[in-house]
Amino acid sequence: MKDVFHAYIIDLQNRITSALEDLDGQARFHEDQWHREEGGGGFSRVIQNGNLFEKGGVNISAVHGPLPQAMQSYFNVGKVDFYATGLSLVIHPKNPMVPTVHANFRYFEMYDENGTTVDSWFGGGLDLTPYYLFEEDARHFHSTCKMVCDRHPIADYQTFKDKCDAYFHNSHRDEARGIGGLFYDYCRADERFTMNDWLAFQQDMADHFLEAYIPIVKKRMDLNYTEAQREWQEIRRGRYVEFNLVHDKGTLFGLKTNGRIESILMSLPPKVQWVYDHHPEAGSEEEKLLQVLKHPKNWV
Amino acid sequence: MKDVFHAYIIDLQNRITSALEDLDGQARFHEDQWHREEGGGGFSRVIQNGNLFEKGGVNISAVHGPLPQAMQSYFNVGKVDFYATGLSLVIHPKNPMVPTVHANFRYFEMYDENGTTVDSWFGGGLDLTPYYLFEEDARHFHSTCKMVCDRHPIADYQTFKDKCDAYFHNSHRDEARGIGGLFYDYCRADERFTMNDWLAFQQDMADHFLEAYIPIVKKRMDLNYTEAQREWQEIRRGRYVEFNLVHDKGTLFGLKTNGRIESILMSLPPKVQWVYDHHPEAGSEEEKLLQVLKHPKNWV
Numbered sequence: 001m002k003d004v005f006h007a008y009i010i011d012l013q014n015r016i017t018s019a020l021e022d023l024d025g026q027a028r029f030h031e032d033q034w035h036r037e038e039g040g041g042g043f044s045r046v047i048q049n050g051n052l053f054e055k056g057g058v059n060i061s062a063v064h065g066p067l068p069q070a071m072q073s074y075f076n077v078g079k080v081d082f083y084a085t086g087l088s089l090v091i092h093p094k095n096p097m098v099p100t101v102h103a104n105f106r107y108f109e110m111y112d113e114n115g116t117t118v119d120s121w122f123g124g125g126l127d128l129t130p131y132y133l134f135e136e137d138a139r140h141f142h143s144t145c146k147m148v149c150d151r152h153p154i155a156d157y158q159t160f161k162d163k164c165d166a167y168f169h170n171s172h173r174d175e176a177r178g179i180g181g182l183f184y185d186y187c188r189a190d191e192r193f194t195m196n197d198w199l200a201f202q203q204d205m206a207d208h209f210l211e212a213y214i215p216i217v218k219k220r221m222d223l224n225y226t227e228a229q230r231e232w233q234e235i236r237r238g239r240y241v242e243f244n245l246v247h248d249k250g251t252l253f254g255l256k257t258n259g260r261i262e263s264i265l266m267s268l269p270p271k272v273q274w275v276y277d278h279h280p281e282a283g284s285e286e287e288k289l290l291q292v293l294k295h296p297k298n299w300v
Numbered sequence: 301m302k303d304v305f306h307a308y309i310i311d312l313q314n315r316i317t318s319a320l321e322d323l324d325g326q327a328r329f330h331e332d333q334w335h336r337e338e339g340g341g342g343f344s345r346v347i348q349n350g351n352l353f354e355k356g357g358v359n360i361s362a363v364h365g366p367l368p369q370a371m372q373s374y375f376n377v378g379k380v381d382f383y384a385t386g387l388s389l390v391i392h393p394k395n396p397m398v399p400t401v402h403a404n405f406r407y408f409e410m411y412d413e414n415g416t417t418v419d420s421w422f423g424g425g426l427d428l429t430p431y432y433l434f435e436e437d438a439r440h441f442h443s444t445c446k447m448v449c450d451r452h453p454i455a456d457y458q459t460f461k462d463k464c465d466a467y468f469h470n471s472h473r474d475e476a477r478g479i480g481g482l483f484y485d486y487c488r489a490d491e492r493f494t495m496n497d498w499l500a501f502q503q504d505m506a507d508h509f510l511e512a513y514i515p516i517v518k519k520r521m522d523l524n525y526t527e528a529q530r531e532w533q534e535i536r537r538g539r540y541v542e543f544n545l546v547h548d549k550g551t552l553f554g555l556k557t558n559g560r561i562e563s564i565l566m567s568l569p570p571k572v573q574w575v576y577d578h579h580p581e582a583g584s585e586e587e588k589l590l591q592v593l594k595h596p597k598n599w600v
Contacts, residue, residue, distance in 0.1 A: 032577065046576045055576065172555040238568070245545035246555060255472040255546060262577045268538070270575070274568040276346045276355065277332065 001120065001195055002083055005107045005202075006062050009087040012105070012206055013060045016089065017045050019210050020058070023217060026051035029058065034260045039065030040083075044263040048270070052098070052221050056091035057266030067110065070256055080118065081111040087206070088250075090267040091213075096233035097223040099130035099137065099178070100240065101213050102267070104250070105206045122198045123185035126209055127164055128216075129178030129240060131233040133289045135299075137216045138179045142299035144212035145182045145205070152201040154193045157300075160184045165296040170243050175293040177243045181212075232286050235278055237269035244268060301420065301495055302383055305407045305502075306362050309387040312405070312506055313360045316389065317345050319510050320358070323517060326351035329358065334560045339365030344563040348570070352398070352521050356391035357566030367410065370556055380418070381411040387506070388550075390567040391513075396533035397523040399430035399437065399478070400540065401513050402567070404550070405506045422498045423485035426509055427464055428516075429478030429540060431533040433589045435599075437516045438479045442599035444512035445482045445505070452501040454493045457600075460484045465596040470543050475593040477543045481512075532586050535578055537569035544568065 017029045027050030035041040042061030047053050062085035072078065086106030093100065103126035110119040128141045142161070149157035164183035169176055182205070187198045244251045244267055254264035280286030317329045327350030335341040342361025347353050362385035372378065386406025393400065403426035410419040428441045442461070449457035464483035469476055482505070487498045544551045544567055554564035580586030 048576060055574070057576070172561055234571075238572075241541060241572075242545060242565075245542060246552070252546070261472055265542075265574065266576055268574040270573060271534075272538075272541075272572045272574070274355075274565065274570060274572070276348060276357070276566055277562040 001199065002085060002107060002109055005199065006085045008203060008206075009060050009085060009105065012087055013043070013045065013058055016087075016210060017047075017058050019214065020047065020053065020056070020091065023214065024050040024052045027053065032262075034263065036063050036065075036260075038068075039063060042260070042263065044260070044266065046266055050094075052093055052095070052217065054092050054094040055266075055270035056089070057263070058087065058089040059263050059266065060087045061085065061263070068258075070253070074253070075110075077110065081115070083109045083111075086124070088267075092237070092269045093217065093221070095221055095223065096131040096225050096229045097134075097220040098217050099128045099220075100237075100269070102127055102129070103206075103209050105202055107202075120188070120195060121185070122187040122195075122202045124202060124205070125160065125164055125181060125183035126205070126212060127168055127178055127181035127183070128213075129236075130289065131236050132229070132285055133179070133292055134216075134220065137219070138297075138299045140216060141179070141181060141212050144208055146300050148201070148205045148208050149182070152197070152204065154187075154197045155184070155201045155205075157182070161298075168243065170239055170247065172242070172246065173239065175239070175290065176296050177240060177293075179292060179299070180296060231273065232280070234269075234271055234273040235275055236289075237272045238274045241268055241272055301499065302385060302407060302409055305499065306385045308503055308506075309360050309385060309405065312387055313343070313345065313358055316387075316510060317347075317358050319514065320347065320353065320356070320391065323514065324350040324352045327353065332562075334563065336363050336365075336560075338368075339363060342560070342563065344560070344566065346566055350394075352393055352395070352517065354392050354394040355566075355570035356389070357563070358387065358389040359563050359566065360387045361385065361563070368558075370553070374553070375410075377410065381415070383409040383411075386424070388567075392537070392569045393517065393521070395521055395523065396431040396525050396529045397434075397520040398517050399428045399520075400537075400569070402427055402429070403506075403509050405502055407502075420488070420495060421485070422487040422495075422502050424502060424505070425460065425464055425481060425483035426505070426512060427468055427478055427481035427483070428513075429536075430589065431536050432529070432585055433479070433592055434516075434520070437519070438597075438599045440516060441479070441481060441512050444508055446600050448501070448505045448508050449482070452497070452504065454487075454497045455484075455501045455505075457482070461598075468543065470539055470547065472542070472546065473539065475539070475590065476596050477540060477593075479592060479599070480596060531573065532580070534569075534571055534573040535575055536589075537572045538574045541568055541572055 029045040029047045032044045040063035044059040046057045064083040067082045088104045090102045105124040146157040149155040160182040164180045167183045189195045329345035329347045332344045340363035344359040346357045364383040367382045388404045390402045405424040412418050446457040449455040460482040464480040467483045489495045
């Protein structure tokens with residue numbers, strides 16, 4: 001399974017970066033390979049200062065070896081070996097009318113001292129962070145997620161959608177990071193489903209990432225915007241930073257277990273502002289977005 | 301003691317904000333009063349878009365009531381009442397030649413069910429975060445700290461300096477946030493010293509904050525700078541954000557115990573950049589700063 005999924009994400013990274021480069025038309029992804037001292041490594045691909053994409057990363061990694069101490073306590077297991085592979089992406093467009101997107105598709109295995117697999121699971125999801133709310137974009141993104149879930153009996157759109165809202169939540173501001181999407185984790189085989197069922201769902205969802213995002217980019221990339229709208233985008237990007245550095249388990253985990261810092265923090269937006277006690281005007285487009293972030297909606 | 305120190309910090313806030321306004325010559329501090337549901341509150345004073353100061357806050361607060369659950373576990377105590385008061389400031393100048401400064405002077409009391417004080421301590425410190433290293437500025441700042449420590453037998457400059465280096469450390473990048481200063485906490489009475497001795501040191505140090513910082517501002521505020529130097533400042537501000545959101549106990553504590561978000565996050569810089577895998581040129585002024593952040597020095 002790990003070899004199948006690893007081969008899959010190598011191809012997925014190629015497909016996603018090619019499609020985004022074609023769309024940008026100007027900037028190219030720059031690839032860095034890195035090695036993890038304890039075993040494995042990855043390929044980070046970063047795009048910066050593009051025509052459409054101000055900063056973005058599409059990273060894959062496959063790491064293995066003894067499970068680090070911090071992860072032992074996190075998973076509540078003793079000394080075991082592990083293998084983890086996945087693709088993680090964050091794209092920050094320049095135009096504030098185009099939403100930021102994040103996706104992650106991962107697979108994890110744990111082994112006992114004889115090398116026998118004692119546990120394995122899939123996890124992942126995708127979510128959208130607009131700066132201006134176009135309801136039809138939110139519906140398109142969620143519809144694509146739901147369409148994929150609906151054709152896999154193991155995947156329940158509403159459960160994964162609710163988990164996404166619960167997870168990508170800036171509790172210190174009581175607002176969502178964005179308009180959500182899907183989040184699922186610890187997807188294991190049980191009496192009804194096999195790991196191959198999860199693999200099929202995971203691949204189907206990852207295969208539809210571009211279909212969920214690209215049409216939205218195309219629809220909004222040529223819209224004009226003002227300096228004030230750009231400022232609003234940078235302020236909202238500050239909330240994105242707050243979530244990733246204060247609440248995101250993956251980020252904190254990486255920072256505290258000696259991960260490759262630049263690959264972990266490629267998720268942070270390029271230009272960000274913090275304005276003291278900023279509140280958009282009542283009735284404005286900016287406030288309309290905030291209302292939806294305060295009260296997550298069902299989009300399909 | 302709590303009334304004495306609280307009256308002192310009210311006056312201190314006035315002195316510091318007046319001096320900074322005079323120096324800026326353009327922007328004024330804007331004051332917000334806030335109330336804490338469980339008891340107490342504070343006055344946040346924020347300056348933005350000044351001639352010299354792009355963003356800064358000088359906040360005082362005095363809060364009391366039952367010790368919140370999260371703080372009970374943090375201090376390893378049961379249900380007690382508490383009182384805490386202090387001044388906290390962060391100043392982000394516009395000119396990258398002028399360093400950012402942070403200071404905090406606080407006092408804490410805990411009571412048993414009869415209202416008897418069972419514990420009390422002072423804490424605080426001040427530290428400097430330059431974007432370009434002027435060694436004479438670092439020496440001036442540290443000399444002022446040492447001069448004050450040296451006239452109080454309870455205060456040991458080297459101990460407090462080392463604690464500052466240890467605390468304001470971005471462990472995930474293995475570099476200091478800035479060039480340090482002083483950090484002290486849990487300063488209690490013992491067989492040799494009384495709380496009045498600590499009070500005298502705390503006030504003397506806080507009284508010298510302006511003397512530690514203002515001469516540096518005056519010396520650098522009229523220096524010219526380039527767009528590239530400004531960009532370096534914004535990238536370094538990103539490291540400041542990383543420290544405050546990932547490592548700073550005070551910030552995380554506030555965020556997780558329902559503090560006033562805007563007062564806690566006033567410490568975040570106004571404009572920030574994250575550039576993937578940025579490294580200054582060998583031998584440049586930017587790299588000279590990094591070397592000192594990687595290997596903290598003794599400045600006096």
